[in-house]
Amino acid sequence: MNFNLGQLLFVVILVFLVVYIFLLRTAHSDRLVYLACALAGILLVLAPDLSSDIAHTLGIGRGVDLIIYVFILAGLFYSVTITSELKRLQRQMTSLVRQLALDNPHQGTRSTVESAEQKSGAAPEIGNRSTLEAGPNPQP
Amino acid sequence: MIGRVLADLLHYPYHILVVDDGSTDQTMQAALLYPVTVLHHVTNLGQGAALQTGIRYALSFPETSLIVTFDADGQHHAGDLPRMLETCLEGHYDIVLGSRFMETGQAVNMPVMKRIVLKLAIWFTRVNTGLKLSDTHNGLRVISAEAAQKIQIAQNGMAHASEILAQIADHKMRYCEVPVTISYSAYSLQKGQSILNIINILWDMWIGYMR
Numbered sequence: 038m039n040f041n042l043g044q045l046l047f048v049v050i051l052v053f054l055v056v057y058i059f060l061l062r063t064a065h066s067d068r069l070v071y072l073a074c075a076l077a078g079i080l081l082v083l084a085p086d087l088s089s090d091i092a093h094t095l096g097i098g099r100g101v102d103l104i105i106y107v108f109i110l111a112g113l114f115y116s117v118t119i120t121s122e123l124k125r126l127q128r129q130m131t132s133l134v135r136q137l138a139l140d141n142p143h144q145g146t147r148s149t150v151e152s153a154e155q156k157s158g159a160a161p162e163i164g165n166r167s168t169l170e171a172g173p174n175p176q177p
Numbered sequence: 178m179i180g181r182v183l184a185d186l187l188h189y190p191y192h193i194l195v196v197d198d199g200s201t202d203q204t205m206q207a208a209l210l211y212p213v214t215v216l217h218h219v220t221n222l223g224q225g226a227a228l229q230t231g232i233r234y235a236l237s238f239p240e241t242s243l244i245v246t247f248d249a250d251g252q253h254h255a256g257d258l259p260r261m262l263e264t265c266l267e268g269h270y271d272i273v274l275g276s277r278f279m280e281t282g283q284a285v286n287m288p289v290m291k292r293i294v295l296k297l298a299i300w301f302t303r304v305n306t307g308l309k310l311s312d313t314h315n316g317l318r319v320i321s322a323e324a325a326q327k328i329q330i331a332q333n334g335m336a337h338a339s340e341i342l343a344q345i346a347d348h349k350m351r352y353c354e355v356p357v358t359i360s361y362s363a364y365s366l367q368k369g370q371s372i373l374n375i376i377n378i379l380w381d382m383w384i385g386y387m388r
Contacts (some may be wrong), residue, residue: 135222135233138234139230141216143209143214143217144215145209145212145213145214146212
């Protein structure tokens, strides 16, 4: 079997990737998935006809098409996973920031404005204490 | 601007709570010159998150009976509040919504595009929740404490307005609308939603459904 330069290059890159994955301290299941992908990549680079054969058995035109389809599916799966992970992180951050805010209420000055402002107001008799809340401006 | 809004509100004997959503422009210091309570988000989360924080804080006091949401960009008028609060108490409503499109309501200096988008939003709400409202995206609301317990704003961004409406429909809350005046200024328009943001809002709602 003769290997050309392009194949050699891809294999070297993928081998580096495999080494890198092994150095990563991620969960074993994640490492296994990455490893399987890298090994499949090496196999496909070394045996270019393999992808075409698989494509044909699946009724897909060319091997390249098969790889494109698999990539699109993988990309979609990845983006859904990332989105839900981002949502989870955002929920965590929200509750963290909210708890910090609730734990540290700041009281404004009680005197100056109150006397000046309140005597001019035709204070309506509502009979109930209401808490009035001003939402902030959405930041650009 | 926060000062002007607070000065307007302080004509009335309500407890005022300002939620500073990670402002970097001394908003909190400006607000603290007034007899109000300020809660500070250490980072910017969005208006929905700020409202939820404020409602949570207000509900932590057992004497709270009504909660008002009031935008801090000067578009609302504190003068509309007594009428809304009275309506809420007399009609035993769960929530009273301000409407700029009711007969005696007003929208001062409203850009045409804004009117079109808001009308679309009204139609969208009708289809989406079945609520027949004349103004669906008005920041001025009076919420009873019991109703506020039920409302959980998970939408940190601007999709919270639609989210609140959806929860009104889900919980079959008693609601009504009261005409209010909204004044658009250069400041409020700059701080407010750009038309393009409707895409973000719809996206947020879609993501919200998926969860």
